[in-house]
Amino acid sequence: MYGIDADKIVRCKHCDAEIVFVLMEKKGGKPRPQMPINIDGMKPMVVMNNARTEGAIRWVGESHYSTCPAGIARRTMKEVQK
Numbered sequence: 001m002y003g004i005d006a007d008k009i010v011r012c013k014h015c016d017a018e019i020v021f022v023l024m025e026k027k028g029g030k031p032r033p034q035m036p037i038n039i040d041g042m043k044p045m046v047v048m049n050n051a052r053t054e055g056a057i058r059w060v061g062e063s064h065y066s067t068c069p070a071g072i073a074r075r076t077m078k079e080v081q082k
Ligand SMILES: [Zn+2]
Pocket: 012, 013, 014, 015, 016, 017, 064, 067, 068, 069, 070
């Protein structure tokens, strides 16, 4: 599904939604954080430079932090089940 390895897809233990954890870009000297992204709604889109003269196709998705009906805290999100 969506070209994602099946073993990378996990379920939110709070609402059972299928999510995948994505390594985010590095900021400062901190380790790269992981962001849970909803599987549903992922789609390829064109991202562009500010002048909109160059682009590339990249996948986009919505953070599960903003959609989980349980309104869970970030620290508990990593407690997921297969
Ligand atoms: Zn959830």
